[in-house]
Amino acid sequence: MVKKDITTLDILDAFENGKICPLCQLWIKSEERLMPYLLTNEVNMDPDFRAKVIGARGFCNRHIHLLYNTAYTPGSQDGLGYALYMQDVIKLMLDKIQETKSDIERTTSKVSGVLNKKEVMKIFKQTVGKLEANFKGTDSCPACEYLKQLDSLRTGTVVRMLDEDSEFRKIFSNSKGLCIPHFISAIKIVLETKVKNQEIIMSLLFDVEAKNIEKIQILLAKFIKRFDWAYTQKSYGEEIEVNNIVKDFLKGVEGLRM
Ligand SMILES: [Zn+2]
Ligand SMILES: [Zn+2]
Numbered sequence: 001m002v003k004k005d006i007t008t009l010d011i012l013d014a015f016e017n018g019k020i021c022p023l024c025q026l027w028i029k030s031e032e033r034l035m036p037y038l039l040t041n042e043v044n045m046d047p048d049f050r051a052k053v054i055g056a057r058g059f060c061n062r063h064i065h066l067l068y069n070t071a072y073t074p075g076s077q078d079g080l081g082y083a084l085y086m087q088d089v090i091k092l093m094l095d096k097i098q099e100t101k102s103d104i105e106r107t108t109s110k111v112s113g114v115l116n117k118k119e120v121m122k123i124f125k126q127t128v129g130k131l132e133a134n135f136k137g138t139d140s141c142p143a144c145e146y147l148k149q150l151d152s153l154r155t156g157t158v159v160r161m162l163d164e165d166s167e168f169r170k171i172f173s174n175s176k177g178l179c180i181p182h183f184i185s186a187i188k189i190v191l192e193t194k195v196k197n198q199e200i201i202m203s204l205l206f207d208v209e210a211k212n213i214e215k216i217q218i219l220l221a222k223f224i225k226r227f228d229w230a231y232t233q234k235s236y237g238e239e240i241e242v243n244n245i246v247k248d249f250l251k252g253v254e255g256l257r258m
Pocket of ligand 2: 060
């Protein structure tokens with residue numbers, strides 16, 4: 001039996017009551033918790049975290065929008081934390097823009113003198129490439145990084161639970177199973193780490209995945225059949241939801257990064 005802690009209890013709950021891939025469900029839950037947390041003074045004033053935000057030139061598209069929306073939900077500090085992050089990034093952007101402008105002007109002044117047109121074009125291209133790379137930053141989105149780290153820890157815990165807990169293996173086999181990205185990540189862990197029951201876990205993972213794919217296949221066929229003009233007795237089962245189910249199954253929940 002695996003030791004009960006917040007992670008294992010969260011995982012158990014997601015496997016027993018989840019409507020989608022349990023690891024995807026926990027990803028969303030973590031993301032929902034992370035956004036307001038990033039706006040607290042504790043994180044906002046942490047120089048190491050601020051440096052990561054600058055390194056990434058802010059956040060990825062999804063997380064800058066989510067963070068903004070969170071900053072303007074009731075109960076938050078009306079955008080202060082958000083503005084402090086952005087102030088750092090914007091200052092750096094302005095410095096780089098000015099630096100690049102001077103570089104371009106310096107090159108232009110050399111046209112018809114030292115450099116020919118072809119050489120100037122080459123230098124311009126390099127200058128813009130440098131600016132583009134600088135705007136992208138050196139680090140990836142700190143919110144994504146945190147969520148990915150948590151996700152891989154959780155996937156590792158699921159594998160450990162499958163290895164050590166026969167009760168959990170039963171729960172797993174009756175569950176909705178994992179989406180394709182989480183399935184791949186779980187089998188990689190099983191193959192790359194030390195597990196006692198490698199064969200049992202591999203066969204369980206593949207059986208549950210195959211069972212789920214077959215189920216989705218049946219639901220898709222049922223759903224498509226509803227559009228058959230000759231099929232007058234319309235069904236209203238789980239197939240109504242299949243288009244939604246299939247996207248989460250194939251690509252994971254919206255915003256999932258592996
Ligand atoms: Zn998933
Ligand atoms: Zn992100």
